[in-house]
Amino acid sequence: MQKIYEELAWRGLIHQCTDDEFIPQWLNEGCRTVYVGFDPTADSLHVGSLMPLLYLRRFQKAGHRPIALVGGATGMIGDPSGKSQERNLLSVEQLEANVQGIRSQMQSILDFDCGESSAVLLNNFDWMKSFSYLDFLRDIGKNFPVNVMMTKDSVKGRLERTDAGLSYTEFSYMLLQAYDFVHLYDQYDCHLQVGGSDQWGNITAGIDLGRRMYSAQLYGITCPLLTKSDGSKMGKTESGTIWLSADRTSPYDFYQYWYNVADDDAGKCLRFLTDLNREEIQALDSSRESEPQKRESQTRLAEELTMLVHGSAGLDAAKRAKEVLFGAEINDLSDNDLAQIFADVPSCSFNRDVLGGDGLSLSDAMVDAGLAKSKSEARRTLKQGGAYINNQRVTDLDRMLSESDLASETTIVLRSGKKKYALLRFQ
């Protein structure tokens, strides 16, 4: 058994713990079952769920059994923790689709077939769907004093707001999560629940319920939330959420996100999200201190995480795209290479004939490709030196495109500004 608790502690992954005397030794004694809940609000996990997922992974690597609980039932209700407003409810069909998507993503991070510590994936909808309202009130609700519920931060915070209410539905959320914990204790011998620091109230509610219903002693650990040094959430950019699904966020964008993490956040990310050991991380810390421009931390972070989430093929593609996108002139590449590198770049097609004769005007092409909203805008960009053909700057306002501009068999790569690309295909 690896000393998992000590490992979590030096990484800074322990925010609160219901019993920091007992839990470390209890974990060292044998294979324990630990669970984390995931919200099925979308059909893909995002960077925000990466941390709890990796938490489970650490437990698994230390010889414990992780349970990933997808909240098909709780997702129908909505957790008021950390939310300032009443949530919109998801439809049953939508939830089912989301659960499917999440399931497949988890398989690359957790091992579902390794003996006694094999990961288990459960959906609480399976045991909640047939639980009748009356039975639930009698068996579960009876154990929850309302005055205690009212003191939970998640509830208190919402009641204090004058601009947002709290429905009875959301108020009841903690009963469901508490019952999940007890159910897992009962069915899977799970004694430990882990969650983000905003889950403390829900976790302790489960522990209380376990004591009342089964006289069981359950435990909880919370981890810090992954936030940036400016206080904002990790995993969001101007253009949206960074997802784990390659369909929603390309491996290249995923890689770039981590590569661009601020120096102040890099140390935390390395500790929280990678398996690098203490010495390696400290070496990166000092590298960041003495030669920040080398960005060894960010490079390592991006490589580790892209590898983990998208595999070696995804990492290779991301690195290749990086070289081209930030590199020199593009030429002597095949259509195939370009299609891969610029997988999620907009493109537009033309008849090859337009390249003959006088050719196609660059400013028109920029408009067609969506790099400029109007021809005036295209000319403006051109005039200011922000237009590139195959990564070579062009300043001639009347530049025409011809066959000789093709970077591959049928494609010309246009760029506006630093990173806005578009492909022109000539069939």
Place this chain on the structure above:
RNA sequence: GGGGGGUUUCCCGAGCGGUCAAAGGGGUCAGACUGUAAAUCUGAUGGCAGUGCCUUCGCAGGUUCGAAUCCUGCACCCCCCA
């Protein structure tokens, strides 16, 4: 019900008969610098067949050689007195 103020280009906000595609700021977009960072600096910012033409200043009319600017009506907003 009485009195007053407002509606401007993506946003805020000047303009109050021609020199107004309309000051200034924000935002955005380019460029320089740089570590694919932050900050900073520079430029651009209605459209088009680009020294010119066309469409914009709540909406519809009118006065005038000429209106975002004046008049009339309409719509919406705000404020003060009842």
